[in-house]
Amino acid sequence: MARNLTNAAALFGSARKVIAGGVSSDARRSAGTPLYVDHAAGSRLWDVDGNSYLDYVLGQGPSVLGHCPPEVVGAVADQAGRGMSYAAQHRLEIEVAERLCSMVPSAELVRFNSVGSEAVHGALRLARGHTGRPKVLKFEGHYHGWFDPVLYSLHPALDQAGSADAPVPVPGTLGQPPSAEGDLVVVRWNDLDALKATMAEHRGELAAVIMEPILCNSGAILPSPGYLEGVRDLCDEHGTLLIFDEVITGFRVAPGGAQELLGVTPDLATFGKAMAGGMQASALVGRAAVMETIASGKVGHAGTFNSHPVAMAAANATLTILDEQRDALYGRLETNGRRLMAGLREAAAAAGIPLLVDGVGAAFQTYFTEATEVRDYRDFAGIDRALAARFHAELQDRGVNIVPRGLWLLSTAHTEDDIEETLRAVTAALAAL
Numbered sequence: 123m124a125r126n127l128t129n130a131a132a133l134f135g136s137a138r139k140v141i142a143g144g145v146s147s148d149a150r151r152s153a154g155t156p157l158y159v160d161h162a163a164g165s166r167l168w169d170v171d172g173n174s175y176l177d178y179v180l181g182q183g184p185s186v187l188g189h190c191p192p193e194v195v196g197a198v199a200d201q202a203g204r205g206m207s208y209a210a211q212h213r214l215e216i217e218v219a220e221r222l223c224s225m226v227p228s229a230e231l232v233r234f235n236s237v238g239s240e241a242v243h244g245a246l247r248l249a250r251g252h253t254g255r256p257k258v259l260k261f262e263g264h265y266h267g268w269f270d271p272v273l274y275s276l277h278p279a280l281d282q283a284g285s286a287d288a289p290v291p292v293p294g295t296l297g298q299p300p301s302a303e304g305d306l307v308v309v310r311w312n313d314l315d316a317l318k319a320t321m322a323e324h325r326g327e328l329a330a331v332i333m334e335p336i337l338c339n340s341g342a343i344l345p346s347p348g349y350l351e352g353v354r355d356l357c358d359e360h361g362t363l364l365i366f367d368e369v370i371t372g373f374r375v376a377p378g379g380a381q382e383l384l385g386v387t388p389d390l391a392t393f394g395k396a397m398a399g400g401m402q403a404s405a406l407v408g409r410a411a412v413m414e415t416i417a418s419g420k421v422g423h424a425g426t427f428n429s430h431p432v433a434m435a436a437a438n439a440t441l442t443i444l445d446e447q448r449d450a451l452y453g454r455l456e457t458n459g460r461r462l463m464a465g466l467r468e469a470a471a472a473a474g475i476p477l478l479v480d481g482v483g484a485a486f487q488t489y490f491t492e493a494t495e496v497r498d499y500r501d502f503a504g505i506d507r508a509l510a511a512r513f514h515a516e517l518q519d520r521g522v523n524i525v526p527r528g529l530w531l532l533s534t535a536h537t538e539d540d541i542e543e544t545l546r547a548v549t550a551a552l553a554a555l
């Protein structure tokens with residue numbers, strides 16, 4: 123059952139002549155004709171051939187209120203008419219920073235950038251500058267943007283990734299400086315003993331431990347009970363800063379991110395995506411004593427578009443709504459997400475297809491596996507992803523758009539009827555596998 127993609131195919135032909143590879147991010151490369159969006163509203167996208175989709179990608183996370191929430195669109199339009207770019211101070215940046223400091227447990231001081239990768243870049247530089255140490259520890263399968271120091275192959279084949287006890291960073295691209303690898307230590311996630319041993323091996327060298335507090339780039343995986351508390355203690359013992367990369371989880375899993383949901387406060391945290399409801403704004407937040415190293419100018423931080431007025435207008439409108447209606451909106455995300463998760467399990471059981479559905483309501487993963495648990499990247503890498511790719515394609519043909527690797531992101535605009543419509547498409551897509 124293939125949908126009509128005549129216009130999209132023609133556009134892709136034109137694009138390939140002027141855009142390298144025909145797409146503007148490697149994450150948008152597609153086995154077939156990529157999605158060409160004409161417009162979006164609420165929980166839906168419409169493509170250039172008139173097909174509509176219930177959207178569980180949401181711009182890879184930003185549109186937590188759905189596409190085009192009127193309050194955000196209004197705030198953006200109003201600000202655009204008052205000036206799009208100042209590279210100067212303005213009221214809205216203070217309002218957004220105040221909102222971040224009141225919503226996010228670790229946020230005592232804030233600096234803004236445009237995208238998540240930049241906020242991570244700032245966090246790592248600050249950690250190195252503040253501690254005077256050279257190395258950063260990250261976890262297998264965790265993604266922190268496309269900048270050199272953390273851009274290692276996200277999903278390497280396990281036979282390239284070293285042993286579980288001693289994983290190695292696998293370069294994700296040509297062109298990274300060899301020095302980047304020397305300053306990066308990679309560890310298996312959700313395994314406190316492994317972290318403890320590795321931190322002891324690098325005693326006195328580690329500026330920071332960075333992680334997605336709920337892993338959303340290799341499945342959707344919650345930390346095991348006690349794990350984050352153990353990581354927090356180890357970081358304190360070693361004088362290493364703990365950074366939570368909340369670019370996906372921020373303002374999605376709870377008003378104060380995964381750190382609020384899970385009750386562990388990092389030293390620094392990065393936010394992006396959902397923070398500005400669809401515009402591009404990111405933030406580095408943290409403990410005042412650490413952020414002071416930026417405040418004093420000892421660690422440099424800059425950017426022409428930082429605290430971009432239009433993005434700040436979007437962030438202010440988005441965060442105001444999420445904060446003031448927190449119970450209703452986060453309750454809806456959780457309830458609708460759980461309903462969809464349960465429906466997916468039922469549909470797969472009825473079709474006789476082993477499917478693990480795990481995560482939280484606002485961000486969950488469908489894994490084609492007989493396993494009952496996925497705890498880290500090694501588990502995720504062991505699952506055949508060919509079926510996930512086919513499921514993604516079959517769903518897209520039936521008007522449901524998910525992140526190709528099997529991640530589903532909910533918005534507050536998704537309704538119970540949307541969930542029912544999605545589950546009908548799921549049943550048909552599973553039957554077609």
Ligand SMILES: Cc1ncc(COP(=O)(O)O)c(C=O)c1O
Binds near residue numbers: 242334368370
């Ligand atoms: C956890 C995480 N950190 C950082 C980034 C980088 O953000 P951006 O693509 O806005 O640079 C992403 C997504 O791309 C992400 O998922």
Ligand SMILES: NCC(=O)CCC(=O)O
Binds near residue numbers: 150
């Ligand atoms: N979570 C990973 C992404 O969202 C990547 C998006 C992109 O770089 O296009």
